[in-house]
Amino acid sequence: MTTDLHVIFGTGAIGRATLDSLRRRGRTVRMVNRSGKAQVPKDVEVVAGDAADPVFAVRAAEGAAVVYQTMNPPYHQWSARFPALQAGVLAAAETAGARLVSMENVYMYGRPAGRPLTEDRPNNAHTIKGRLRAEMAEELLGAHRAGRVEVAIGRASDYFGPRGGAQSNLGDRVFPAARAGKTSIVLGHRHQPHTYTYIPDIGEGLAVLGEHPDAPGEIWHLPNDPQTRSTQELVDTIYRQAGQHRTRIRTVPPLLLRALAITSPVVRELLEMQYQFEEPFIVDSSKITTRLGVAATPLDQAIAETLNSYTTTSRPHPERARS
Secondary structure, three states: OOOOOOEOOOOOHHHHHHHHHHOOOOOOOEEEOOOOOOOOOOOOOOEOOOOHHHHHHHHHHHOEEEEOOOOOOOHHHHHHHHHHHHHHHHHHHHHOOOOEEEEEHHHHHHHOOOOEEEOOOOOOOOOHHHHHHHHHHHHHHHHHHHHOOOEEEEEEOEOOOOHHHHOOOOOOOHHHHHHHHOEEEEEEOOOOEEEEEEEEHHHHHHHHHHOOOOOOEEEOOOOOOHHHHHHHHHHHHHHHOOOOOOEEEEEHHHHHHHHOOOOOHHHHHHHHHHHHHHEOOOEEOOOHHHHHOOOOHOOOOOHHHHHOOOOOOOOOOOOOOOO
């Protein structure tokens, strides 16, 4: 058995950020996706197959010490695909005797109701996707409590960073526009404080959860800047660092989102998540910093690194979704 093998299911932005953190530690990594192709170093094995097939998932994770679940189906396919994907990865970790590190979001908490979100907050989701994520998290924690598999859960807010792409509110709609001095497009009420998690910090947090002896059996919010800013303030910083004299920004009007939802299933799924931008949305990550020593990258550095990863490409259509 290869005891140093770490297997990552998913090769998107989060999976590759986790790969980066593991390689800095000298770990051997295998990645899993449907195509068997990914933008990773040539010495990284990429296995092709459907993680929802438990037979395949078990085979893909053979020999693993740690298994990471970083997959994220399109919004409109969550109910149909997500539970089976998690079940496959859970079976893989259990069969391998590996620790399972699961990447999640914070939808299961529901509305903040004027308070920061902390890991001890009860699930109170009022959305379809939030209730689904709550059920999936309980499945994992139940498997841990039953002694079937070690589980550590990492949760991030809306993210940004290199490879952030169209799925991030601070992604393809903002950074290329800022570099080009054009108008950026964001979703929601941009003047409300809103936590955004830096993608490399997510990868570092998940890597720590894979190895720290105190991580299993608990939920951990992945590191965020402790000074929560509004979307507007972050976009202002992005434009300033891009060398622009003024910020050019507009918000997608709710009526336009509803109109786009008529023909776009992805936008239709976005509508129920807009509550996150209607009031301060603050995700407290002091637990992982205090107990495991993982701190967020300074915001100016995170924005500079993200800007450097983008080129002045054309802006995508506003209906492209974040996750």
